[in-house]
Amino acid sequence: MKVKALLPLLALASSTALAGQCPAWLDVEKRKLHSKDNVNLCQLTADKPVLIVNTASHCGFTGQFEQLEALHDKYAEQGLVVLGFPSNNFFQAADSEAEAAEVCYKNYGVSFTMLTETEVRGSDADPIFVELARQGGAPKWNFYKYLVDADGNLVDYWSSKTSPDDDKIVQKIETLLK
Template identity: 50%
Template sequence: MFRLLLSAALMLTLGSAPALADETVGCPAYLDHDLPKLHSRDSINLCELAAGKPMLVVNTASFCGFTGQFEGLEALHQRYAKQGLVVVGFASDDFNQEADTEEEAADICFKNFGVTFTMIAPGPVTGPNATPLFAHINQQSKQPRWNFTKYVLNENGEVLESFASSVDPDAQPIKQAIESVLQR
């Protein structure tokens, strides 16, 4: 450590600035990935979006009996975003209920249900090929058994609670879990 400080001080003295530290040093590996946004040319790095923030992470599907939960998830996003909650939906076809195209999935999310929270393009949320965030979640909790499984993570990425598909986003236990991570 002393050598590193001495080296930086020497470089400043000689007029050349040291290389900037890697901006992702404080970002956990499970978030440090660029993921494509749903039906977009844009991608998002979850570190930039959510590092150090509490999250509500949900695996979604376009043609599922629980698809109507997008409305409740959007309501949670609108209610808690200003307090620091990051809601992220991961479109997934792990249970064979995703739309055939990303355009169709996007229409369902964005047009039919008015989703404004971050939606990630379809990818796996279970098994050995799960996206890095879901692999991290699955190590701490049960992996999704169906669409619209909801996970509340604290600012350190620890799964505080998980909720089955049948638990509506506006259910009191979900709100309590969210509020508990926001009060830290």
């Protein structure tokens, strides 16, 4: 068999192996905030630690976008993935995706992956947050931070009151990146 004929088979085997390393609850596609583009969370997070945060545009903790972006800037090349999930479960979200995008991208310079508005608690909670609640606890407010290891296991989670640049979070991220 010629090499050209093998290329599609090798690509399929590679993507199958990749999908096998992804926890089922992250094996989904989500639309990016204020975009037509989707992101495959399995491909984005495979073999990487992930910091998942439920966000809001009009909350006393919205300034944490700056620290989240700083974590992303510092650790992305080492493998950390930061995922933001805007939510209106606590009634402090922007009125539109365009406004939420402006808050994130323009006001705070966010470059980590932000996804469309998501239910993070209750009977309509997204399966990602159902799993995070099962492993630890459901968010009780905006800007709950969940650190997940490369195998999809919750390492720890923190409330809104814990800043993303708190030593507790940074030390656990650095331990996962070693």
